[in-house]
Amino acid sequence: MRVLLIGFGVVGQSFAELVMSERAKLARDFGLKPKIVGVVDSKGAACSPEGIDILNALSSKRSAGSLDKLGGVYVPGMKGLEAIRETDCEVVVENTPTELTKGEPGLSHVRAAMREGRHVICTNKGPLALAMPALMELAHHNEVMFKFSGTVGGGTPVLDFAKKCLEGSEIRSLSGILNGTSNYILSKMSSEGSNMKDVLAEAQKLGYAEADPTYDVGGFDTACKLVIVSNYILGSSLSLKNVQIKGITEVTNERVDKAKAVGNTIKLIGRMEKKATVSPEEIPATHPLNVSGTFNAISFNTHPAGEITLVGKGAGGKETASSVIRDLIEIRRTFAR
Numbered sequence: 001m002r003v004l005l006i007g008f009g010v011v012g013q014s015f016a017e018l019v020m021s022e023r024a025k026l027a028r029d030f031g032l033k034p035k036i037v038g039v040v041d042s043k044g045a046a047c048s049p050e051g052i053d054i055l056n057a058l059s060s061k062r063s064a065g066s067l068d069k070l071g072g073v074y075v076p077g078m079k080g081l082e083a084i085r086e087t088d089c090e091v092v093v094e095n096t097p098t099e100l101t102k103g104e105p106g107l108s109h110v111r112a113a114m115r116e117g118r119h120v121i122c123t124n125k126g127p128l129a130l131a132m133p134a135l136m137e138l139a140h141h142n143e144v145m146f147k148f149s150g151t152v153g154g155g156t157p158v159l160d161f162a163k164k165c166l167e168g169s170e171i172r173s174l175s176g177i178l179n180g181t182s183n184y185i186l187s188k189m190s191s192e193g194s195n196m197k198d199v200l201a202e203a204q205k206l207g208y209a210e211a212d213p214t215y216d217v218g219g220f221d222t223a224c225k226l227v228i229v230s231n232y233i234l235g236s237s238l239s240l241k242n243v244q245i246k247g248i249t250e251v252t253n254e255r256v257d258k259a260k261a262v263g264n265t266i267k268l269i270g271r272m273e274k275k276a277t278v279s280p281e282e283i284p285a286t287h288p289l290n291v292s293g294t295f296n297a298i299s300f301n302t303h304p305a306g307e308i309t310l311v312g313k314g315a316g317g318k319e320t321a322s323s324v325i326r327d328l329i330e331i332r333r334t335f336a337r
Helices: 010-021 023-030 054-064 068-073 080-086 106-115 125-141 158-165 180-192 196-206 220-234 253-261 317-336
Strands: 002-006 035-041 044-047 074-076 091-094 119-122 170-177 264-272 276-284 295-303 306-313
Touching (some): 002 010, 002 080, 010 035, 010 054, 010 317, 035 054, 044 068, 054 068, 068 074, 091 317, 106 119, 106 125, 119 125, 119 317, 158 220, 158 295, 158 306, 180 253, 180 295, 220 264, 253 264
Parallel strands (some): 002 035, 002 091
Antiparallel strands (some): 035 044, 170 264, 170 295, 264 276, 295 306
């Protein structure tokens, strides 16, 4: 299966490493033989029908910040749209950074790939948060698969769990802690009494938060994931504008201490019941959603089974890259059928 990889940051590089290290297992257990025939980053693209030398690509990116050490297969300045048009492949993996104003350039990449008849795996939340119903329709129209399990839960299979393991149950509503950075901050404020400014700086130092943490602490990342989960699992037709969003920036140590004094804790909860909301909520310390650190947790209110909660790591390069492999396996299985 020939793969064009757009975006060669942490997730893209982790995916390339997994393709190399798990090659024998993927072929033996799943009949999957992924070949990366193109890699695109912000400075250009390297494309070759024989496959890209992944070790050299990783070395070049990490030492020079670009793919120019790949020699003749590298074209400086080549954009993702051009690579999609000119590269023969079955699957396009879209890993560019999330952008929530227009969803670009990821949204254009996804649309172009589908129109070219390519299956798409997307770890970029922007296109789905802004235009998920339209993209699902476009994939159906062009008879291609659109997979995005890495957009929610990282390596934790939130979407597949709900679709496959809860099959036969009616999922009436859902709620969850869907952003590891915010959860890390609130956990530290509760357990150590630290103030938000100091914990945020620590989270940035550890790589849990970006230099601009607005998407995380402002609740927008949680809202994106809530849109994706609600549309995919509950069959809603939400976009980001339909979510009422309030982040954690106004959560004080005083509020955290008051909650703690009565056996509760403050968590940033994304909730889809009658409407979609994101806000800091006070929940019992014994509640299944009370996970610490960077963990994510999501509870499904089901009939007749009741509340079922899934907990796991919510982010990370290797974790999210594993979800891309999972999506590739599903595409391979569909081909086989």
